[in-house]
Amino acid sequence: MAVLVIAEHDNAALKPSTLNAITAGAQLGEVHVLVAGSGASAVADAAKQVAGVAKVLVADDAAYKNGLAEAVTPLVVGLAANYDAVVATATAVGKNLLPRVAALLDVQQISEAVKIVDKDTFVRPIYAGNALATVKSSDAKKVITVRATAFDVAAATGGSAAVETVSATPAADKTSYVGAELSKSERPELTAARIVISGGRGMQNGENFHMLEEIADKLGGAVGASRAAVDAGFVPNDYQVGQTGKIVAPDLYIAVGISGAIQHLAGMKDSKVIVAINKDEEAPIFQIADYGLVADLFKAVPELKAELDKA
Incomplete structure (x- = not known):
């Protein structure tokens, strides 16, 4: 069984989530990675070194510079004829691209798989992650997005895949790239961080997030942040963790002033260690926390910082 994994990148570096998708794809068969971009040779070089990758397909064209799903879809659909499955991570990129691919291939997409049982059977979360459904697909060709936190990261080195150039596929000229407003931070990206500290409505305002x-x-x-904190305007949307935000599974997750609504838990309950700080001892967050502190966050957080300053 041959599997096409869609590489997520910025034309300069391979996104870490692609390594999770490669691990998932390897459970289905021989993995080939598609790098569609413009001047993305560095990405192809990184992809060919990933352990478990047999081949890297490079489509280098100005049309793919900004990764528009409308531009990349015809390319993936054309290549899909040679593969039994197409896999991408369930990020904004994968969620935008693969439904289009599935529609044009006339197959049902399997979304946010967290376990691959066999080539036809998959486990995926439903009801905001409160239940897991085992689904079996009879489609000859599978189109799958996988939840990155459910699969290990493939080793970034150790591979020596062949690199093959593929021709660009013309797309309907109905969409154009206008621009992007990107937030920049010296901190690690939220979904890739080993430690995450999140604040909720209990933070009261955006200024108090400086403590975190x-x-x-x-x-x-x-x-x-929780959705409540984002909706209140305390912090930008890209901070949001939860069912309608980002899915994270760091080594340590610290929830401060977060009650623990199921929508938030769906985005972080797979964290290895969960620490909760909340003045309400009945808060649902304590039901999944490994360590819980019932305290006023405006006293507990400064004390935590003071202890870290001593370390």
Whole structure:
């Protein structure tokens, strides 16, 4: 069984989530990685070194520079004839691209798989992650997005895949790239961070998030937030962790002033160690926390920072 994994990148570096997709793809068969971009030779070089990758397909064209799903879809659909499965990570890129591919191939997409049982059977979360459904697909060709946190990261070195150039496939000229507003931070990207400290409605305002940022900087972690905090305007949307935000599974997740609504838990409950700080001892977050502190966050967080300053 041959599997085509879609590489996510910025034309300069391979995104870490692609390594999770490669691990998932390897459970289905021989993995080939598609790098569609413009001037993305560095990405192809990185992809060919990933352990478990047999071949890297490079489509280098100006049309793919900005990774528009409308431009990349015809390319993937054309290549899909040679593969039994197409796999991407369930990020914004994968969620935008693969439904289009599945529609044109006339197959049902399998979304956010967290386990691959066999070539036809998959496990995926439903009801905001409160239940797992085992689904079996009879489609001859599978189109699958996988939840990165459910699969190990493939080794970035150790491979020696062949590199093959593929021709660009013309797309309907109905979409154009206008621009992007990107937030930049010296902290690690939220979904790739080993430590995440998140704040909720209990933070009261955006200024108070500076307390969490100071701790994140001390620990080399990222800052997240609940939807309530984002909707209140405390922090930008890209901080949001949860069912409608980002799915994270760091080594350590610190939830500060977060009650623990199921939508938030769906995005972080797979974290290895969960620490909760909340003044409400009945808060649902304590039901999944490994360590819980019932305290006023405005007292507990400064004390935590003071201890870290001593370390």
